[in-house]
Amino acid sequence: MTGFLIQQLVNALTIGAIYALIALGYTMVYGVLRLINFAHSEMFMVGGHVAFFLLAATASLAGGPIGVLVMFAVFVATFVAVGLLGVGIEAAAYRPLRHASRLAPMLSALGVAIILQNVVMLFVSRRPLPFPPFLPAVSFKVFGAVVTLNQIFIVAFAVALMLALAWFVNTTTLGVKIRAVSENPQTAQLLGININMPISLIFFIGPGLGALAGTLYASYYGIVVFSMGFIVGLKAFIAAILGGIGSIPGAMLGGFMLGLLETFGAGLLPMLTHGLIGSEYRDVFAFSVLVLVLIFRPAGFLGEAVTEEGMVYKRDF
Amino acid sequence: MAIVAAVVAALFHFVPGLPTYYVRVIDTVLIYLLLAIGLNMVVGYAGLLDLGFVAFYAIGAYSYAILASGQFGIHLPFGLILIIGGALAGVAGVLLGIPVLRLRGDYLAIVTLGFGEIVRLLMNNLVWMTNGPQGISRIDQPFLFGFALKTPRDFFLLLLPLVLVALMLAWRLECSILGLGWAAIREDQDAARGIGINTTLVKLLAFGLSATLGGFAGVIFAGFQRFVDPVSFGFWESLTIVLIIVIGGVGNLVGVVVGAAVLIIVPELLREYSEYRMLLYGCALVVMILVRPGGIVGRRYNPAWIIQKLGWR
Amino acid sequence: MTLRFEGLTKRFGSLVAIDAVDLTFEPGKITSIIGPNGAGKSTLINMCAGSYKVTDGRILLDGVELQRLKKHQIAGHGVARTYQNIRLFDGMTVQQNLEVCLFSSYFGRTFAEVFVPGMSRRLKSERAALCRDALARFGLARFADALAADLSYGNQKLLEIARATMLEPKVLMLDEPAAGLNHGETDCLKETLRSLVPADRVVIIVEHDMSLVMTLSDHIFVLHQGRLLFEGTPAQVQANLAVQEAYLGSPGDVDDIRDAARSRANRVRLRADADIERRGLASV
Numbered sequence: 001m002t003g004f005l006i007q008q009l010v011n012a013l014t015i016g017a018i019y020a021l022i023a024l025g026y027t028m029v030y031g032v033l034r035l036i037n038f039a040h041s042e043m044f045m046v047g048g049h050v051a052f053f054l055l056a057a058t059a060s061l062a063g064g065p066i067g068v069l070v071m072f073a074v075f076v077a078t079f080v081a082v083g084l085l086g087v088g089i090e091a092a093a094y095r096p097l098r099h100a101s102r103l104a105p106m107l108s109a110l111g112v113a114i115i116l117q118n119v120v121m122l123f124v125s126r127r128p129l130p131f132p133p134f135l136p137a138v139s140f141k142v143f144g145a146v147v148t149l150n151q152i153f154i155v156a157f158a159v160a161l162m163l164a165l166a167w168f169v170n171t172t173t174l175g176v177k178i179r180a181v182s183e184n185p186q187t188a189q190l191l192g193i194n195i196n197m198p199i200s201l202i203f204f205i206g207p208g209l210g211a212l213a214g215t216l217y218a219s220y221y222g223i224v225v226f227s228m229g230f231i232v233g234l235k236a237f238i239a240a241i242l243g244g245i246g247s248i249p250g251a252m253l254g255g256f257m258l259g260l261l262e263t264f265g266a267g268l269l270p271m272l273t274h275g276l277i278g279s280e281y282r283d284v285f286a287f288s289v290l291v292l293v294l295i296f297r298p299a300g301f302l303g304e305a306v307t308e309e310g311m312v313y314k315r316d317f
Numbered sequence: 318m319a320i321v322a323a324v325v326a327a328l329f330h331f332v333p334g335l336p337t338y339y340v341r342v343i344d345t346v347l348i349y350l351l352l353a354i355g356l357n358m359v360v361g362y363a364g365l366l367d368l369g370f371v372a373f374y375a376i377g378a379y380s381y382a383i384l385a386s387g388q389f390g391i392h393l394p395f396g397l398i399l400i401i402g403g404a405l406a407g408v409a410g411v412l413l414g415i416p417v418l419r420l421r422g423d424y425l426a427i428v429t430l431g432f433g434e435i436v437r438l439l440m441n442n443l444v445w446m447t448n449g450p451q452g453i454s455r456i457d458q459p460f461l462f463g464f465a466l467k468t469p470r471d472f473f474l475l476l477l478p479l480v481l482v483a484l485m486l487a488w489r490l491e492c493s494i495l496g497l498g499w500a501a502i503r504e505d506q507d508a509a510r511g512i513g514i515n516t517t518l519v520k521l522l523a524f525g526l527s528a529t530l531g532g533f534a535g536v537i538f539a540g541f542q543r544f545v546d547p548v549s550f551g552f553w554e555s556l557t558i559v560l561i562i563v564i565g566g567v568g569n570l571v572g573v574v575v576g577a578a579v580l581i582i583v584p585e586l587l588r589e590y591s592e593y594r595m596l597l598y599g600c601a602l603v604v605m606i607l608v609r610p611g612g613i614v615g616r617r618y619n620p621a622w623i624i625q626k627l628g629w630r
Numbered sequence: 631m632t633l634r635f636e637g638l639t640k641r642f643g644s645l646v647a648i649d650a651v652d653l654t655f656e657p658g659k660i661t662s663i664i665g666p667n668g669a670g671k672s673t674l675i676n677m678c679a680g681s682y683k684v685t686d687g688r689i690l691l692d693g694v695e696l697q698r699l700k701k702h703q704i705a706g707h708g709v710a711r712t713y714q715n716i717r718l719f720d721g722m723t724v725q726q727n728l729e730v731c732l733f734s735s736y737f738g739r740t741f742a743e744v745f746v747p748g749m750s751r752r753l754k755s756e757r758a759a760l761c762r763d764a765l766a767r768f769g770l771a772r773f774a775d776a777l778a779a780d781l782s783y784g785n786q787k788l789l790e791i792a793r794a795t796m797l798e799p800k801v802l803m804l805d806e807p808a809a810g811l812n813h814g815e816t817d818c819l820k821e822t823l824r825s826l827v828p829a830d831r832v833v834i835i836v837e838h839d840m841s842l843v844m845t846l847s848d849h850i851f852v853l854h855q856g857r858l859l860f861e862g863t864p865a866q867v868q869a870n871l872a873v874q875e876a877y878l879g880s881p882g883d884v885d886d887i888r889d890a891a892r893s894r895a896n897r898v899r900l901r902a903d904a905d906i907e908r909r910g911l912a913s914v
Contacts, residue, residue: 036423096607103366103422107563108606110556114599122592230552234434237427284438287431294424295416489750493743494729494736494757497722501730504719511679512793513705513734 003144008267009260010142014151014220016259017158021213022236023243023251024165025206031182031246032199034102038109039089040210041233042116043082045226047211048218049124051078052131059132071134078215079208086207087200095196113229121226128225131218154216161209162252169248178202183246231283235262238290244303253301262286320627328477333470340469342585344541347476348534350577353561354483354570355530360559361568362496363523364503365418366426368555369433373528375440375550376409377402377535379447382545385457388448395459395466399536406532407525414524418517433555440547452546459540472541479537483530488570488620490526499523503568553595560598564605566612569619576612631657631692633678633801633832638687640673640856647673649856650687655801658829662843663836664867665853671836672714674853675803679711680704691801706734708800712790712807720779724770724789727778728761731796760796768792768822783902784815791822801832808839810898820846839895840888844868 022044029037054074062070093112097105138149169175180188181198189195217232218224235258243254266282293300332343356370380402384393393401417428440447447453459466466472490496498519501509510516539545561580566572584594605612633655640648648670655661663671676682678689680701689696696704719727736757742749765771768788773781778789787807794802807823808816816839823846827833837843843850844864852860852867860870 034423036427093603093607100610103426104606104610106366106423106426108603111599111602111606114556114595115603118593118596118599122596234431281438281442284435284442287435287438290431291416291428294420294428298420298424486744489744490740492754493740493750494733494753495740495743497726497730498733498737500722500726501719501733504721505717507681507701508713508717508719509730510701511681511705511711512731513702513797514730515702 006143006145008263010145010147010151012259012263013256014154014259015263016239016256017155018213018217018220018232018255019236019239019258020252020255021158021161021209021216022233023240023255024162024248025210026237026240027243027245027248027251028178028182028202028206030240032185032195032202033094033098033105035094035105035109036237037206038106038233039093039112039116040207041229041236042113042120043086043207043210043229044214044217044233044236045120045224045229046085046116047078047082047207047214048131048224048228049120049129049214049226050081050211051075051215051218052129052224054078055132075212075215078211082211083204083208086203090200090203117226117229124226126226128223131222131224133222134219150220154220157216158213161212165205165209165248174198174201179248182248235283235286238286238293240300241290241298242293242300244300247300247302250300250302257301258286258289261289325477325481329474332473332477337469340473342582344469344472344476346577346581347473347480348538348541349558349561349581350480350574351476351483351534351537352531352558353565353573353577354480354487355527355534356558357562357568357570357573358487358490358499358527358530359523360562361573362491362499362503363520364422364499365520365523366422366559367429367524367527368426368552368559369429369431369436370527370531370558371550371552371554372413372433372436373406373410373531374535374538374554375436375547376406377532378539378545378550379440379453379535380405380532381459381536381539382453382456383446385459386453387455388446388453392457395457395461395536395540399533402536403529403532406535407529410528410531411521411525413528414521418520418524430552430555433552437547437550437552440550447547450547452544452548454544456539456543456545458543466540472537476537479533484570484574484620491570492621495519495522557598560602562612564601564612566614566616566618569612569614569616571618571620571623572612572614575614579613631800631830631832632690634688634690635674635678636688636690638674638677638689639685640670640677640682641685647856648677651853651856651858653851653858655832655834656849657800657832658827659848660823660827660833660835660846661849661851662847663834663851663853664838664840664843665859668855669853670856671853672805675711675805675834675836678704678801678803679709708797709803710794710797710799710801711803712787712794712805714805714809716783716786716790718778718786718789718793720777722778723775724778724781725758725761725765725774727789727793728764728796729757731793732757732760734797764792764796767825783899784811784818787811787815787819788822791826795826799831801834802826803834803836805836806838807835808837808842808895810895810902812896812899815899816842838891840891 022040025040025043026037029035029040051074054077058070058074089112093108094105097108133150135149135153140147140149169179177188177193178198178201180191181193181195182202185195188198214224214228217228236255239254239258240251241254242257243252244250262282262285265285332340352370352374355373356367359365359367359370381395381398383389384391384398384401385395386392413429413432417425417432420428441450443449461475464471466475498509498514501512501514502516502519506516557580561576562573564580565574565576580598584591584597587593635651635653638648638651638653639646651674663674665671673682677684678696680696680699680703684697687697691707691709694707696707696709699707719730722730736743736753739749739753743753744750762771762774765774768791770785770788770792773785778786781789787810791804791807794804804823808819811819820842823833823835835843835846847864850862850864850867851858860867862870
């Protein structure tokens with residue numbers, strides 16, 4: 001029994017770490033632009049593909065398995081490439097709509113997501129591509145559970161990235177500016193901060209992190225496919241809401257929480273209901289969490305409760 | 318008035334004579350038009366973005382599939398299921414609306430998207446009821462007032478009057494005090510409350526009515542295809558219907574008609590490029606939002622404008 | 631018929647915006663609420679209209695407690711208000727802005743309006759007639775089919791007031807009705823407001839424009855830091871030293887304050903006029 005629980009815990013933390021990385025992108029963008037960036041899930045997918053091709057290229061150049069340094073170089077390159085893509089998308093598809101109705105940027109984001117997904121499907125590959133693992137398939141036995149090196153790496157790397165981001169937004173001037181803009185763009189502007197640059201930076205870091213999450217996810221499951229962004233992205237968004245949309249620590253917390261909820265919920269449901277509700281309901285579970293959170297506590301755990309009095313009235317359409 | 322009657326009569330006369338393939342396409346346009354008229358009440362009139370409309374379509378379709386096939390050996394008549402399916406979908410719409418309508422626009426969009434997905438997943442997994450991913454096939458042939466609805470021509474003769482009635486009712490709703498209430502909510506929900514409009518009730522009405530129309534369309538679709546499976550009821554369907562409205566003309570029935578025609582017929586014309594359909598939809602959406610957010614047909618060119626041009630009133 | 635605030639309190643977190651205020655409003659009179667910025671004037675209106683939740687206390691209209699009701703229910707009891715920053719339905723025409731106020735009375739007949747032939751025309755012309763009366767009363771008849779957004783600032787303010795009076799409210803609350811209006815428009819407003827006070831209506835005005843307040847009011851409440859500082863007739867208020875200290879400054883400063891308030895309003899008006907010119911519309 002302990003082994004089972006620890007196994008679930010390890011699985012939960014692994015997927016939770018990935019959700020957390022993606023959720024950061026959603027939360028930062030929502031915090032500053034009140035925009036649900038549908039295209040973010042496709043950053044995740046594109047990141048996986050970019051890494052795939054970089055790895056394939058470097059592997060063929062090296063003529064064999066690649067070293068640790070090269071692997072990190074691929075990470076950096078993926079981060080930068082997708083980050084630039086994010087900046088470009090913001091400039092082309094969101095910035096012109098900043099003063100339009102509230103839902104226009106969201107619809108634009110939806111359109112961008114469709115475009116990205118279909119471009120990859122049509123011009124890269126319709127079928128899943130096999131993603132090589134980063135690390136040798138080493139595993140450890142911990143109290144009856146099997147923990148792979150890959151899982152440890154994913155969690156450790158994700159946590160390291162999150163700590164780096166936390167350090168950045170709390171310590172450096174640029175990072176603090178980003179945090180200010182993310183929490184209250186109007187006031188930030190009044191204080192003389194030009195919000196365009198921090199916004200572009202948010203659209204560089206967020207998608208970049210999402211791309212790395214995509215890379216980690218791809219190495220964990222062994223494949224990349226054009227459709228991998230939709231469900232995972234949606235769940236990461238749920239995680240961001242759970243933790244409190246607009247709050248960076250909230251996104252991290254929410255990611256891990258959703259991982260735990262999902263894994264334990266879906267893992268235990270068959271046991272508790274004697275097989276009546278199977279683990280295929282994992283996705284239904286996640287969506288139900290979303291609906292419940294938004295109805296009862298839209299601010300999530302760490303977000304600010306938005307009261308009627310605080311709302312700014314803008315036309316929806 | 319005479320012009321309109323002449324056009325309608327011409328449609329009734331000529332279309333059934335066209336090759337079956339064309340009639341099929343027109344039937345598809347009409348079904349999507351029915352769906353879009355429904356969703357337009359929520360998105361266009363009340364100003365609420367519902368990204369999970371396909372759920373009501375699915376409820377309608379599966380109602381017919383379950384109640385008129387070998388699945389449970391029940392074989393209810395088409396007309397009865399039309400009412401049942403519509404009612405079920407309508408109730409689902411209201412039940413969904415109650416907790417969800419207090420949310421702000423973007424949250425509402427996500428939650429409705431989630432709801433659409435939940436319904437699809439349930440259809441996929443409640444195998445004992447819906448036969449899961451395999452879907453339900455060999456659905457009964459629909460009979461209406463003794464007439465068998467077999468060929469696309471038969472369905473055209475059913476769909477065209479239905480769509481015309483739906484258009485007329487939607488237009489009269491838009492012009493009624495309820496339509497004005499919806500417009501007020503769309504403009505400024507809080508000010509609307511301030512003048513005494515019970516916004517929750519009015520929004521629920523929009524949700525319920527649109528869901529009922531979605532259910533009707535679903536029942537007809539199931540009778541048309543005689544096969545349903547969860548694949549036809551995914552997020553992309555919801556998105557297509559939203560696109561019809563957004564690209565055609567938000568809140569404008571003329572725009573909705575144009576949008577349905579464009580979004581269904583153009584891909585049919587470009588059949589060799591059918592793979593690129595979604596990509597084109599995506600590009601069209603982004604371009605539209607950036608350049609002409611009201612849609613192809615401006616708000617000015619609504620049915621009132623057409624009525625005026627025809628010298629009817 | 632009276633409107634009473636009993637022990638009304640509003641807290642925003644640890645900030646006490648309104649502190650146990652007791653006010654009574656008489657019908658058939660214009661009651662003004664004045665006070666420096668931050669005194670809580672708009673908060674009172676927002677609480678009465680249902681925009682803000684009441685932290686403590688009661689709002690009683692003819693003995694009916696309003697503070698627990700939802701916003702549209704409060705409106706249903708006959709409470710109407712205008713907004714400091716105009717909130718019209720911009721995309722709708724002037725006539726539609728008025729027509730939509732008839733929602734509560736006509737909603738029950740929607741089914742008939744849609745399904746019964748001929749009913750739609752009859753109901754619509756009924757509503758149109760009511761709207762035309764209101765438009766005529768406020769001098770906006772010729773703008774009936776213009777979009778509300780296209781009106782001049784002064785006319786928009788009038789439209790807001792027209793909309794608020796559409797349903798013959800028992801309580802009419804005007805939040806800074808003179809803000810941004812020039813001399814001519816303010817005089818016009820004064821006339822209009824004088825006609826809005828039937829015997830069974832409570833009219834409350836929150837204002838900074840002292841000339842308007844002193845000329846029109848029958849009774850004035852002076853608010854300061856969330857509490858009632860003083861109440862009385864315009865003459866009493868002007869003479870009272872405490873009020874002057876808190877708000878009007880020393881007796882000699884009253885004119886300065888008046889001028890300052892007027893110039894602030896003029897700056898807003900100039901901006902509005904420039905905006906109208908830019909859009910190529912004639913002002914009234």
